[in-house]
Amino acid sequence: MSTAAGLRQSSRSLLKKQAKRTLNHSLRLSSTTTSQVTLGLRREDPARIWERRCPLTPDAVSELVEKDGVRVLVQDCDRRVFPVDEFVKAGATIHPTLEPAHVILGIKETPLNELVTTPVASDSGKPMARTQLMFSHTIKGQPYNMELLSRFLGTGEDAKLLPRLIDYELLTGEDGKRTVGFGWFAGVAGALESLSAMSQAHLEMGIASPFLHTPRPHTHPSIPSIRAALKGIGEEIKKDGTPKSLGPFVIASFLTTGQVTQGCLSILQDLPIVNVKVEDLPALVSNPGTNLHQVYLVHALPKDYLTRPDGGQFLRDHYYRNPDQYKSEFDTKVAPYLTLLLNGVGWQPSFPRLMTNEQLATALTLANQVGPARFRCIGDISCDIQGGLEFLPRESTVSEPFFNHRPEGLPAHLPSVQIMSVDILPTTLPLDASQHFCGVLMPYLRSLIKEYKGEKNGKEHAKSLNRATVARHGVLQSQHAWLEENVNKWRAESGKTASAGASAAVTNTPKKKVLLLGSGMVAGPTIDELCKHQDVEMIVASNLLSEADNLTKHHQNAKSQLLDVSDATKVGELISQADLVISLLPVPFHPQIAELCIQHKKHMVTASYISAQMRELNDKAEAANVLLLNEIGLDPGIDHCSTYSLLDKLKSENKRVTSYISFCGGLPAPEHADVPLGYKFSWSPKGVLTAAKNSAVFKLNGKPRHIFADELLRRYFPDVPISNTLKFEGLANRDSNAYIKTYDLPKSKEMSTMLRGTLRYPGFADLMQLFKGIGLLSSTPETKIQLESWNDLTRQVFQSSFGVKFSKKPSSLESAFRDIMSIDDASKLLQALEWLEIAPSKDRAASRLPPVPKQPTLPIDLLATILAHKLAYAPGERDMVVMSHEVVASGEKDVKECHTADLVVYGTPRASAMSLCVGLPVAFAAREILSGKVRMRGVRGPSDPSVYTPVLDGLAAVGIGMKENVKLYNPGMESVLAKGLERPLL
Structure with a gap:
């Protein structure tokens, strides 16, 4: 199968799954295909006397008729910039109502008395839902157009055949920027x-x-x-x-x-x-x-x-x-x-x-x-x-x-x-504007045409169309569900009742109440995303009320509350009043919050790994009909969602996976990475320092590998070839082989590679190893030191580790380093330590550092304190998240394909890349659970399509989706990683 064909088939498979979920497994695209698609080009509202624009030009109509085999109907209109005779010459037919059309296009919203909402027949005789494209002016909840929106919403079986509403304003590229507009x-x-x-x-x-x-x-x-x-x-x-x-x-x-x-x-x-x-x-x-x-x-x-x-x-x-x-x-x-x-x-x-x-x-x-x-x-x-x-x-x-x-x-x-x-x-430039608009719209229109024909479809444009869909099969799409409240209000004021063509939820439905515990760096995007939906009310409870106030002050449907999480009675009271609990507290608090959620029968969402204590609550949670959803941040989180989605697609195509490689890293953007370690911290560095002391188990290029903790920083991958512009090194993550079971992959002996790793800029591992070599990562009680001043930290740690004493002169420290390492390493290490101000220096004026601890402290904690201060992000600096999966699978005739999924996200002035990539998946998953669409119970990760699909769709809709690709297999990645791992160590 060619690369293009593979992508089209994958996209078609994804579209089928989305339609299947939307219709509760009762309707599939393939059952309502047609050999000839009919397009309808409607006139604009006669009341808009200056509106002369048109979404298609006569030349485009001619191309659609002759090359694509499309039937085109056009309503007569003397005001349109293109005379109707030009469309007739291009092959179109004049039609007064456009009722036979599968797809109806206009510029502005359709007048209510001209809106066609009835289904259209397919070749098989089964009715099909048509598609309407317009600038609907409904997506911000504009009151004057809620009646228009209500015509696309309904209840019962008939509602499944209501038109799909696509708003041009929502058509975007993978970067989130609008692609169709004026x-x-x-x-x-x-x-x-x-x-x-x-x-x-x-x-x-x-x-x-x-x-x-x-x-x-x-x-x-x-x-x-x-x-x-x-x-x-x-x-x-x-x-x-x-x-x-x-x-x-x-x-x-x-x-x-x-x-x-x-x-x-x-x-x-x-x-x-x-x-x-x-x-x-x-x-x-x-x-x-x-x-x-x-x-x-x-x-x-x-x-x-x-x-x-x-x-x-x-x-x-x-x-x-x-x-x-x-x-x-x-x-x-x-x-x-x-x-x-x-x-x-x-x-x-x-x-x-x-x-x-x-x-x-x-x-x-x-x-x-x-x-x-x-x-x-x-x-x-x-x-x-x-x-x-x-x-x-x-x-x-x-x-x-x-x-x-x-x-x-x-x-x-x-x-x-x-x-x-x-x-x-x-509208005052109708010719030029229409020609431009038609040019950028045509790829999306062809994607719709292929969908109606049941042909293989272009994935990129299909995804964009899904993101731009406001309502489908009578239901508001998840990101627009909050509009139900606006439709409800219009119906209440106008005395309308819900029916087919009216909102499926036009009742005084109580708002969903969300309790968010914690106010750290990832809370902002979670709150902002959930509060976009007016059917949600949030309480943000934190022991830092000022932080919670700052996060909620811009949202009418959110409020802050001071909370001591050790007060189990108060925490339990808040949980009992919520429909869903989001815990963004430190990891040790999750199990006790989960216990209270089980007690009060409330669902819970957290971005953290499933701990042993949390896993022990599975049976209790299932018995209480409660979902404790974990691992729905970045890593773990987006990595799981994208992997499950990719593997699900390969399984549906009967392809056998033989290799899985995944790397992820949160880093400073390249322009802000010129610092020791090439790294900066948004939170406590203790976790990063501790991770550098873990062992790793994985399989690479057909060989089982085990890197002991003492060797992790030496046995790294000096080149992780996932980018043509940025250079990365990688560290293996703990037990990669455990994910063979997690992802339901073939047994280890059938997998040539199973590897998960962390990305860093080149030089990180070598410098961290030098820190470790002189004792700065020591964490045993006997290595505690009573620090006198920060610039004496290195000397005291070195003396404690090696049992030697020397003066506080910079030259003495450099001489001591050269006794145990090369001249280059000694110079590199001393330069970094001087920059961090934990070694004597003649050249650098001291800056304001945190107070020196008054009690004996572990070297690793002292180093973490300095790194948090010296390697923090300054105002205006941005971070970057990079994730990459490579999955090798065998298709027809055992031809190997290399499937990749990549993500690169940069921080913005309002939110860091890390907070977006952790906070948004939490919000999207919470939204799905609140809707009742997630049926999982117990202690779970995002392994079910009811979670990972809307999370991936939500991320794509805001411009931070995974970019997938497929090509013929080349053993480049495995070979490069294996060669780097097996290099001789000095």
Whole structure:
């Protein structure tokens, strides 16, 4: 089987399993396939007089008809950018209702009186659910469209044939970025409409500027025509300049790095643009000699206008964690000097507004002092009503693109502000926007067509379509389940009752109550994800109330509570009131929490390994009908989920696994890894140091291997070839062979390789071995030392380990090292110890270190304390998670295939990669348990598809999914690892 065929078959298998789960094993895709698929191209809502866009071009229709054998129906519409006759010439048929269509496409939401929800017949005579694609404007719970959403939801057998609703806004790539949309065209049109509106404001002041001839986007046939006109304006400015009475034209772009920004900046480049900084604005505007033959563009960055009341500097990472500690001074630092403000950024309630109502008055007062044309015009491309610009009262229309606004209470002597806030900007560029949209949509459309035909399907696009599905078979998809509450509210207010085509859960269902114990680094993503769903209420209980407050303050459906986990009575009381308990406490606390969950018959989720104590609770949990779900973080967690999914797929294809290799590591991003060990810590390093003293058992390249604890840091893998750009070394993890049973793999003698390992940057093992060699990892009671100062730690440990004494001079320590190791190792070790400030140094000034323990302490604990301090992540630094599986399997005619699954995740300003990869699987699993779809009971890991499939789907939906690939087997990985392991040791 070819690689491509293997991927298509795998994707088709996955789609079948997802459909099977959704319909409770009562409906399969293969039972409702059809030889010819019919597409319906609907007209847009007649009330939207400016909507001329179309999701398919006549050329695309011709290609679908001739090459794909698709039947295309089109509704007649005189307003559409492409005349209906062009579609007929392309092979389409005019149809008034589109009822025969399997797939119906439009741009905006379908008018309710034109929505087709009845099933369509297949070749076999069995009815099929059709698919509707649109920008539905339902996924944020928009009240005005809950009736539309309710038409896709229902109860009973008939509901299984309700249409599948796919929202273009949710179509994303593996990186989580949107792939289908009109953002670039919104930016282009927004800049043009804003410049045109500005010129009219200046004309009302009695001044004509070159921008009076700015082309409005809907008046030109295409973007090249618009660019030609705008370039003419640019040439006029270069030649004659802008009016002196208006002063230099200064445009501020308060935009993001997305498509809207790219479109806006692209069109502005046709003008004689000169980029300036915020600090340059006062001199630029006040200088009578400023060149008026240019247009000045300033990119206002958060650090330019956000300040902290405590006087601290702007730090990006700190800002995203503590937005309430910042205030915008845009009204005084930027706004007064502007001719035009272009705003393309949305606003979240927890963040400071760009400008408040009160700040508008301040900005206009200062602008009036600077010059008569300052800060009179705003183009709000985001059209975020009462958002970042609190004073934005409404959207404008293409017919009336701008309006003058005078907020209540604005002093009479100040001018009103002119605002352009058209909310349908891309519709003014219908030809270019439609051609672009059609091009990016076609691969997804072909994937749908293949699905209806029952053909092998492209995995990537099928996954994207699943992520973009809001409702299917009458049921909201898991990530949108919270919308039930909004539909319930609409039904209650409108007096509607639930039926086929109405919500399957339109009742006053009580909210699910989740108790989360702990407030550590991984809690944030768990809370954020679960609180997206309004049918969930959370209590975050912690002995650090300030941490819990910070995690819950942005969520209306979460609250914090102070808790001493040793207070069993209080813990039991909280558990009894919950539907599900999430324990993110230290590992030793899990069994006692689990006992209380069993007592109160509540399910529990934790990311930790299944301990012996926890496993002993299995029978009790089963008897109480309780699930104690463990190992649902990163490693263990995502590694299990992705492995089970991959192995399940191979078993369904009757392929025999002969080799399994898995590596995972949490590391600093490469740009922040230039430190000793090439490693940084988000929590206590004690676990990492202890793991370096474990033994390891595994099988590699046909040979059983056993690395004793004393040899682990020497018998590492110097090259783990999983990346073409990053270099890694690896350490074997404990007993890999135990996972043969866990994953239900063939017996050990049938497996050539069974290996699980930890990834590190090169040099980690060698340096850690040197630390170990001089006694810094010692943990036996007799090695405790009474430390005098941190820079004397190494000398005291060395003297204790080797029974020698020497002076505190750096040269004495280096000389002692050279007696037991090579010159290079001695130099490398001393350099690292000096950097850590635990050895005397002449060259490095001491920094602030934690207090020296007052009592005798183990060397390993002293080293852990220093590493936690010196190798902590600084503000603005990011971490990285890397995971890679390689599974070798034999298919037809014993042809070996190499299947890989890889994950690379980088931390963000709001959350570390580690916290995302641990916290999100916990949240996704908890959500499935709350829904009642998980039937496992007892002490379990994520071994069942009811857990691992939605977890993997959830991760993919947020852009951190595993990327799978398959190729013909090459023994490269096993050979490289075996060669590295068997290298001679010095």
